[in-house]
Amino acid sequence: MSLEPASDDASFRRYYRWQVNGRNVIVMDAPPPEEDCLPFVRVAGYLEAMQLNAPRVLEADLEQGFLVMTDMGDRPYLDVLRSEPEAVDGLYRDAIDALLLMQARGVVYQSTLPDYDAGLLEFELSLFVDWLCDRLLGLEWSDDDAASWADTCTLLVRNALDQPQRFVHRDYHSRNLMQMPANNPGLLDFQDAVEGPLTYDVVSLLRDCYVDWPAERIDAWLDAFYAGLDDDTRQGVDARLFRRYFDLMGAQRHLKAAGIFARLKLRDGKDGYLADIPRTLGYVRDLAPRYEELGCLSELIGSRVLPALEALE
Numbered sequence: 001m002s003l004e005p006a007s008d009d010a011s012f013r014r015y016y017r018w019q020v021n022g023r024n025v026i027v028m029d030a031p032p033p034e035e036d037c038l039p040f041v042r043v044a045g046y047l048e049a050m051q052l053n054a055p056r057v058l059e060a061d062l063e064q065g066f067l068v069m070t071d072m073g074d075r076p077y078l079d080v081l082r083s084e085p086e087a088v089d090g091l092y093r094d095a096i097d098a099l100l101l102m103q104a105r106g107v108v109y110q111s112t113l114p115d116y117d118a119g120l121l122e123f124e125l126s127l128f129v130d131w132l133c134d135r136l137l138g139l140e141w142s143d144d145d146a147a148s149w150a151d152t153c154t155l156l157v158r159n160a161l162d163q164p165q166r167f168v169h170r171d172y173h174s175r176n177l178m179q180m181p182a183n184n185p186g187l188l189d190f191q192d193a194v195e196g197p198l199t200y201d202v203v204s205l206l207r208d209c210y211v212d213w214p215a216e217r218i219d220a221w222l223d224a225f226y227a228g229l230d231d232d233t234r235q236g237v238d239a240r241l242f243r244r245y246f247d248l249m250g251a252q253r254h255l256k257a258a259g260i261f262a263r264l265k266l267r268d269g270k271d272g273y274l275a276d277i278p279r280t281l282g283y284v285r286d287l288a289p290r291y292e293e294l295g296c297l298s299e300l301i302g303s304r305v306l307p308a309l310e311a312l313e
Contacts, residue, residue, distance in 0.1 A: 017071065024071040025058060032065045040067065040191035042112075046167075047190065050105040052098055053183040054190065072186040078174035078210055087179075092205075092221050094184040095177055099169075099201055100228040106167025116168060116196025121157045125252060127259025132277070136262040137308040148296040155293055156255075159248040160197045164233055168196040172204045174211055198237070203250040209257050209280045222246065247287055251294065254280045277309060 004017050012034040016027045030037050037060065047054035055069040077095070080087055114120075129149065133139045141149070169176075170192045178186035202225050206218045226234065226242055237245070258280050261273035281301045288298030 018068070026055065026069050026071050028067040028069065030065040030067070032063070035065060037062050037065055037067055037191075039193070043190045043193045044069070046106065046109045046193075047102070047187060049109075050102060051183075052102060052105075052187060053180055053185065054187040072178045072188060073180065075179040076175055077177040077179060077185065080179050081174060081211055091177075091179065091185070093224070095172075095205055096202075096221060096225050096228065098185060098187070099172060099205065100225065102169065102201075103166045103198075104230065110165070110167040110195040113167065113193050113195045116160065116165075116170075116194040116200070118157050118161060120194075121160050121252065122153060124256035124259075125153050125156065127263065128255040129259070131259045131266065132262040133305065135266055137305065137312075139304060139308060145300070148300075152294070152297050156248055156252040159245060160200075160252060163197040163199060163245050163249070164237065165195050166198050168194050168200045170194055170196070170200065170204075172201040173208045174205075197245070197249055198233070199242070199246040199249040200253065203246055203253055207250050207254070207283050209254070209261075209276050212279055212282075244291075247290065251284045251287060251297070254283050274309070274312075278306060281305060 005015070012031055014029045016029070018025050018027050028037070028040070030040075041057050041060055041062070044054055044057050048056060053072075055072055057067055057069050059068040060066070077091055080091065129141075133141070169187065169190050171189045172187075176187065176189040178188060180186045202222065206213070206221055222243075226239060234242075258277050261277050261280070264270040264273045284294070285298045285301045285306075288294050
């Protein structure tokens with residue numbers, strides 16, 4: 001019998017691979033009160049019922065914060081995308097198909113999930129200002145800056161709430177998808193699932209904070225996702241509106257992620273995520289030519305945030 005670290009995580013959770021009697025299982029250590037295992041157990045059950053490939057919980061001690069679950073292997077999408085470029089399109093095709101299934105089959109479960117409401121969306125946006133701009137970079141904000149930021153938040157929150165609401169994994173990207181020999185991909189880190197915007201998971205997948213792709217490739221994958229939506233959804237959300245939902249949803253997610261990366265460094269001593277901030281905020285900056293209302297935000301990122309971040313190195 002042996003126990004060894006299985007993966008790193010941007011939370012208080014720790015994962016270990018436990019080999020016993022020739023079989024590998026994963027042990028999750030999620031110490032209360034920082035972590036609650038119950039949402040993981042609940043969502044794992046939903047995903048299993050949807051016939052998606054996610055860890056099955058074998059044993060649980062919710063009071064102590066321990067789970068034993070099936071092992072999804074050691075081939076995260078991120079590693080395979082970097083080492084096997086010929087596999088990229090197949091991996092994304094599988095991930096898009098799985099996401100479409102999750103949204104279609106998740107309809108019966110989504111009302112049991114927490115709402116991705118205005119309060120949560122606004123809190124996530126505040127992470128960008130509080131942790132990245134203020135605590136990490138020490139940027140000073142004028143009254144005009146504050147007013148522009150308030151307008152941006154209103155725009156992005158309204159964009160999220162206006163969308164059809166679906167079962168949202170909430171962290172559907174290359175670090176949390178595993179290449180599997182059957183029923184690919186394997187889904188990890190789904191405990192924060194919510195009922196939320198149609199485009200949230202697809203923007204997490206295609207405008208990934210950890211790996212980027214040419215615009216034409218993203219466009220093709222996004223078209224495939226849109227084509228796979230049910231007729232009622234596409235009749236209510238035409239292709240042009242869908243693209244706006246997608247782009248502005250990405251701005252909200254990437255601002256949040258940049259703030260979280262700064263918090264990981266300052267609060268948790270995890271410096272490695274800082275290298276992902278330029279890519280993450282680059283997605284937002286690059287939206288300005290298409291969306292005039294994001295001009296002030298793009299200027300802030302391009303002229304102040306990214307240079308200040310570079311000066312830290």
